Amino acid sequence: MTETSAPGHGLHERFLRGLALSPGRTAIRVGSESLTYEELHERALRRAGELRASAPQGPHRVAVLADKGLTAYVGILAALYAGAAVVPLNPRFPAERTRRMLTTAGVGTVVADAVGRAALAETELDLPVLGESESAAASASAAALDAPAAVGPSDIAYILFTSGSTGRPKGVPLTHGGNRHYFDLLDRRYDFGPGDVFSQNVGINFDCAIFELFCAWGAGAAVDVLPAAAHRELAAFIAERRMTVWFSVPSHISFIRGIGGLRPGTMPTLRWSFFAGEALLCDDVADWQAAAPDSRIENLYGPTELTVTITGHRWSPEASRSRAVNGVVPIGPVHPGHDHLLLDGEGESAVEGELCVTGPQMAAGYLDPADNEGRFLERHGRRWYRTGDRVRRLADGELLYLGRLDAQVQIQGHRVELAEVDHAARQCTGVQNAVSVTRPAPAGGLELVVYYTGERVPPATLRRELSAHLPEGMMPKAFRHVPEFPLNANRKVDRQRLAREAAGTPEGPP
Structure with a gap:
């Protein structure tokens, strides 16, 4: 074997550690091809x-x-x-x-x-x-x-x-240093080992691919790349590969459920399941847990600018549901070694506001310094990253995700959180999941359009049921049933595509 370098700060040290643990074991498998x-x-x-x-x-x-x-x-x-x-x-x-x-x-x-x-x-x-x-x-x-x-x-x-x-x-x-802090923390939190088989599900240009690859390689575990066809027969693929660690965006749950792939007990080999990239719903987690009864499930949160993920919440059916807001699983406390504050307008709040974080996982800035404007904050003699996400902080430091600041829109003078409309629509009879977007209103301003999956329900029925939860100013003007939501390249719900379609302009800029 070729001599390897001495331990240091490099992200590649994760692979060298796996090399020492599992030299002859599979490191990566893509279809029928694999490399030790x-x-x-x-x-x-x-x-x-x-x-x-x-x-x-x-x-x-x-x-x-x-x-x-x-x-x-x-x-x-x-x-x-x-x-x-x-x-x-x-x-x-x-x-x-x-x-x-x-x-x-x-x-x-x-x-x-x-x-x-x-x-x-x-x-x-x-x-x-x-x-x-x-x-x-x-x-x-x-x-x-x-x-x-x-x-x-x-x-x-x-x-x-x-x-x-x-x-x-x-x-x-x-940086290598930011990644080092991140993976040192993950090593203390999880029990990954050479016997694990990780999914490689997201695109390599997506930050969560770093989690999939280097968590696995740091433990001497195998990485198994999911082909597109495997998503249609996911339980069979997981069983065949004896997969133990799953990672995906939450939208994947509703997709798999929609094609009948979340039957109870169908994924018994999974030990860990991780979801990140968008809001995770309690009902979706419950369905996933039923299909993977021996899996511990975590909701991870973090923008790319904070090195992959910066918080984590481990699912507990009772505790997680009792703390959820709009049916969304809590995102957990900020990683050790970091500080955070909640920005409420120009001031700070002890309870609710925009999450701002500083610490070793924070990127120093964007490649183009012009992009830094409005995204970084100087306060208390330190530099903070503004996530653009509104959260609520509980007394024990747990953070509850309330939605994007840019998902807060004005409808006929009413301030509307799209996450609240989504949640209300999901409570309607026959609706499985819902995504609300805005479009220009004929008389000016904006109006709401709800896309939903599940059974096709008459719009009058949806309006009647929603009236029990939403004031008239928040009532959607249109409802559109879809078999499944369109996903973008990172397999998140493509809200921009839905918004363009709602506005009657399906083709958007590249």
Whole structure:
């Protein structure tokens, strides 16, 4: 085995720890293909050598533009081994968006599969490309690294892009030190080990993929990538792979339930189930728990700017429901080592307000400093990240999620929380889940449209039942039944698409 580097701050140290625990065990499996820890380590060292050769001054930022295949996972680890920042991108995004992200991140080299190479060509950027088709030739001219490059805690490990309010994606640099704090905390909280099998469910450009990969690799566990077809027969796939750790966005629960995949006791191998990325409903968790009776379930919360997740709440049927607001599972206390405050207008509140967090997981700012305006706060001699989320704080530090600040809209002079309308609609007979959006009203201003799944219910019936929960000013003007909600690239409910459809403009900007 090739000599490895001494322990340090690098995110890749997680993989080296797994390598020591499970050298001959599976590290990553994609369909019928798999690599052991030793095999993935050796491939990553070779590719890291190629990256070094392609950029003699140092491959500072490496894009991984590939579908979820071995090229992508080798590329992620290789970039880290080379001392570069990983910039994971979805090759199926519009070309202009991809071009903008590659340029903003200052990418010097791209690791791509066939789909990624085609996507890069559409951007018309002239960047060096490494992929499986070049491996033999590149390996002949570039020696594999003997060991991963040393990095410091302030060096960038990942650059991830989030949606921007202007339609321009915002680049978020996450450091090795921030990741080190995060995973040290997770190691103390969970009992993952070499016998575990993790799902790899979200896109590699989604921050939660860092959780899936490096929780598993730090424990010497296997990562099993879910193909799209597996979601239709999820229980069978989980049973076949003996999967023990699940991660997805909450919308996945309603999707699986809608196709009959949440029957009681059908996922007995799961030990842990994690949900993050959007509000998690108590009723959804109860259904998931019935299907996975031996699984502990956690609701994780955190914007990318705070390094993947910054709070966590472990589900308890009685305690969690008693604390829920609008049927949403609590998000838990802020991670140890961090401070938070609740901003209420220009002042602070001890009970309710916008959640602001500071600490070692906080990104220093966006790649473009112009994006920092309004997102970071200077107070008490410290810099805080403004999450844009309204929470309520209980006496024991538990946080209850109330909704996005930008989900608070004015309807005929009434201040309306979309989460409250969603919750009220879910209480109506026959409704399984509901998402409310706004559209321009004929007389000016905004009006509400509710999309819902479950049984098709006459609008008059829905209005009558909602009138018991909502004042007239909050009453939706239209109800639209859908078999299932559209999901975006990160498998979250695509509210923007629903809003465009409600407004009669289904095609939005890229």
